[in-house]
Amino acid sequence: MRHVTILGSTGSIGESTLDVICRHPERYAVHALTAHTQVDKLAAQCRQVRPALAVVGTAEAAQALAVQLRRDGLATEVAYGPEALVAAAADPASDTVMAAIVGAAGLPSAMAAACAGKRVLLANKEALVMSGHLFMQAVRDSGATLLPIDSEHNAIFQSLPAQHPQYGAHVEKIILTASGGPFRTRPLDSLHSVTPDEACAHPNWVMGRKISVDSATMMNKGLEVIEAHWLFSAPASAIEVLIHPQSIIHSMVSYRDGSVIAQLGNPDMRTPIAYGLAYPERIEAGVNPLDLARSGGLTFETPDLERFPCLRLAYEAMRAGGSAAAILNAANEVAVEAFLDGCLCFTDIPDLITRTLERCTADTPTSLDDVLEADRKARACAHSMLSSQYVV
Ligand code: NAD
Ligand code: MG
Incomplete structure (x- = not known):
């Protein structure tokens, strides 16, 4: 039985994680759930999985949550604030931590999980972008198991040699695929007037609003290039971005001998989440089987850096x-x-x-x-x- 803490349980990744966990009650118990201010959603999740601990961002949110949990007769302890979040991530009562808070706000708790030697399922890419060197050092020092949940990095992890999933002389290139987002073909001179709702309408993935805008600017891919650099010890020159609008191939590794190994699947984050939870085993994730005959073709193109300057900025920052x-x-x-x-x-x-x-x-x-x-x-x-x- 694995005891799982989900940091950011009310978000898109958090909800998908609970969906996979609830399919396997004999394998996973939830120790702690955390959210920023979405009290009603968190209370509903607590009723569903009865965690020992729930953490929110503010004292007001904690009070509102405690009232709901008491009314429902739950024994879940309620805590709040950044220190409580870090304590939850390092709590010895759990062995597995899903780091799915969005943005820099997720760094201290993800780092705490790494320092505490957990199995860290890392969705929060910003943690590695901000502090890749220190984060990877913490993982090595504590003996933590770091499993990438970002679909591209999960695909690369699966496509590298299982005994040593790292860049090396045998690897020619790591190829990160990108959908190109909602504005891949939109006329350049109309981009200045796009609305937040248009930017968040991703063609293939349903995600939180911040990462959706990042996908529209392709900063998301830029952050992922930096994430790949740290996760797989790969130099910038060995990491390439390829636009693949169908999001069926989640990324690839090109080897010296001409072989290219890829991981494919429907665009559903429950696949990488289930992989991280069950690694090295495989479990049912609720994802529809891939039907390539009906997929309508897979296409590829080189990213246009004039349309997507954020991708260039990320490469430059990584090299700096x-x-x-x-x-x-x-x-x-x-x-x-x-x-x-x-x-x-x-x-x-x-x-x-x-x-x-x-x-x-x-x-x-x-x-x-x-x-x-x-x-x-x-x-x-x-x-x-x-x-x-x-x-x-
Ligand atoms: P989301 O906005 O849907 O959810 C974010 C979660 O973080 C929520 O539970 C929210 O309550 C919590 N949160 C927000 N601000 C916080 C703060 N200041 N303190 C504590 N908690 C806070 O985001 P998401 O789409 O689930 O993405 C989460 C992370 O996973 C991001 O780093 C994103 O880049 C990464 N990721 C997401 C996807 C995806 O498909 N959604 C795919 C790959 C990687
Ligand atoms: Mg991704």
């Missing part, structure tokens, strides 16, 4: 090293939030990130505090430019 990727990530989070709030137009997202990278120095972080400080400074810088320079 130090805290450049943390600065990139922070500026992107500020820009995406401003876009979703109607305060920044879509095509100004890369512009705000570029200006933030120009203004912040990318020192080399040696601790989690250094990374969080770089994140804080970059956010402040991006916010100050947002208030002074951009008018929608």
